Amino acid sequence: MVLSRRNVLAMGLFGTASVVLPAHAQSRSAASGPLGHLGLDAGQFGLRSGAAEDQSRQLLAALKQAAARGAPLLLPPGRYRIGGVNLPENARIAGVPGETHLVTADGQPVLIAHNLARAELSGLSFDGLDIPSAQRIGLLTAQNVGELEVSGCAFAKAGSVGLTLDRCGGRITANRFGNMRDAALFAIDSKGLSVEQNRVEDCGNNGIQIWRNQPGDDGSIVRGNHVLRIRADAGGSGQNGNGISVFRAGGVIIEGNQLRDCAMTFIRNNSGSGVQMLGNQGRRCGEVGLYSEFAFEGAIIANNLVEDCAAGATMTNLDHGGRIAICANNIIRRVKRADMPYTKDPVGGFGIHVEAEAAVTGNVIEDASDAGISLGWSWGMRNLAATGNVIRKTGIGISVSLVPKERNALIANNVIAEARDGAVIGTEYGKPVTGDLTKGFDSKAAGVVVANNAVR
Known part of the structure; x- marks a missing residue:
């Protein structure tokens, strides 16, 4: 045989x-x-499913034996109380998906990977029992792991975070995260990490976080994930309530994700240069659907669909260095100015907002309460183009800030229909100061070229 x-x-x-x-x-x-x-059967080392006592010592002994022999450790179905087990080099653990449960023994991490070249986990279910833990402590915590493979696992009821990664590379694929007090996955200073095809649900503050201690190239890929029902239990003005959060991490690609019901933002990039948001779909969020803010350069927001938000897409904060952006070929529908807990005034109401060295082209925007496209805010307006967009059923079709003394903007070849307050309007601090610039030149709008727009 x-x-x-x-x-x-x-x-x-x-x-x-x-x-x-x-x-x-x-x-x-x-x-x-x-x-x-x-592989090695963990039961041969005294590991017993359903045992009331902590099984950490038996699991560690089994892991060391398996790693020494270059074999995976196979965990039978059952529940095992585990706390703070350090994985040896080249550890490989395989469980039965949905049947092999590692339950925290003391509210601390179940497994720890520290200073390893490689580790691989599959088919394990981690249960934190909803015991509160220190901030950003994960049920699985990894530090400085060159290639970490986590696939087909489940993380539930974490007292803070399901999976915490510090200076790690590898792939986090096809896992399920649910009922986290803080976030599903927190990764900092990653080394080409891939986070793909995971399902994230019901998190207290954020879904997937890709952060760096200092601005720099990160190179992570966040692709094909489902992120649903993200709250903002800790409050704040944007650091919480995000489906996917990027902070200072450059070169990150966020592609093909499905996001629903986020308290603040579907995807928020704070100070990450060269970040791309491509082909994502988001429905229902409390603030801006797609956000690139503060000290970023070279942001691309393209081919996304965003519906039912306070605002669609924003590329902003020229005062902190936020500049160089493309916002293209997105569909944005049903955006309405809304109250935010961090401010006394309602925010949003626009489909797309940009500030410096930005091209807004080929977008379709429908049903925006205040403006389809907002070019600049206050003095933050420089070298902007809005071309080839289709805008329908808005307050203002395209608003352009006239506060800066020197300005350079092109508004051309757009189709604008049913703009209640005018197709193209010059504004100061959000208030109209010109008539409809598609109907005639206004000296107040010197430096703004308005041409060949189809208005109905």
């Missing part, structure tokens, strides 16, 4: 596998355990 992984799994994998081993494999069983070259 030829032994294969499928043969063993079909006959029960845990407990009866030894009876199907061929003679030459049985001869090695004393050295490698009853599962032969497939």
Whole structure:
């Protein structure tokens, strides 16, 4: 009989596998355990599912044996109380998805990976029992791991964060995160991390966070995740309530994610240069759907669909260095000025807002309470272009700030329909100071070129 992984799994994998081993494999069983070259059965080291006592010592002994032999450690179905187990180099743990539960023994991390070249975990369910823990402590906490692979795992009821990564690379793929007091995943100073095809639900403050201690190139990819129902329990003016949060991390690609019901923002980039938000879909958030703010350069927001927000997309804060942006080919619908807990005044009401060295092109914006496109705010307005957009059912079609003495803007070849307060209007601090600039030149708007717009 030829032994294969499928043969063993079909006959029960845990407990009866030894009876199907061929003679030459049985001869090695004393050295490698009853599962032969497939891995070591953790039960052979005294690990017992359902035991009331802490099983950390038994798990650590099993991990060391498996790593020494270059074999994965196989955890049978069941519940195991585990606390603070440090993974050895090249640790590989495989559980049965939805059936192998690692329950925190003391409210602290279940597993810790520290200064490793590689570690791999799959099919494990981590349960934090909703015991409060210190800020950004994860059920799985990793520091300085070159290649960390976490796939097909579940993280539930974390007292702070489900998965915390510090200076790690690797792939976090097809996991489930639910009912976190703070966030699902917090990664800082990553090394080319990929976060893909995960499901994140019901988090207290943020969903997925990609941060750096200092601004710099991060290179992380956040792709194809479902992020649902993110609250802002800790309040604040934007640091909480975000589906995907980027802080100081440059070169991050955020692509093809589905986001729903975020208290503040679907995707927020604070001070990350070269960040791209591509092909994401978001419905229902309390503030700006897609946000690039403060000290960023080179932001791209393209091919996204955003609906039911206070504002659609914002690329702002020239006063902190926020500049160089493309906002293209997005569909933005149903944006309405709304009250925010951090300010006395309502905010938003616009589809797209940009401030410096920015091109707004090819977007379709419908049903914006205040303005379809907002070019500049106060003195923060420099070198802007709004071309080839379709804008319908708004207050103002396109508003442009006339506060700065020197200004340079092009508003051309747009289709603007049913703009209640005018197709293109010059403003000062948000208040109209010109008539409709598509109907004639106004000296107040010197430096703003308005041409070839189709207005109805």
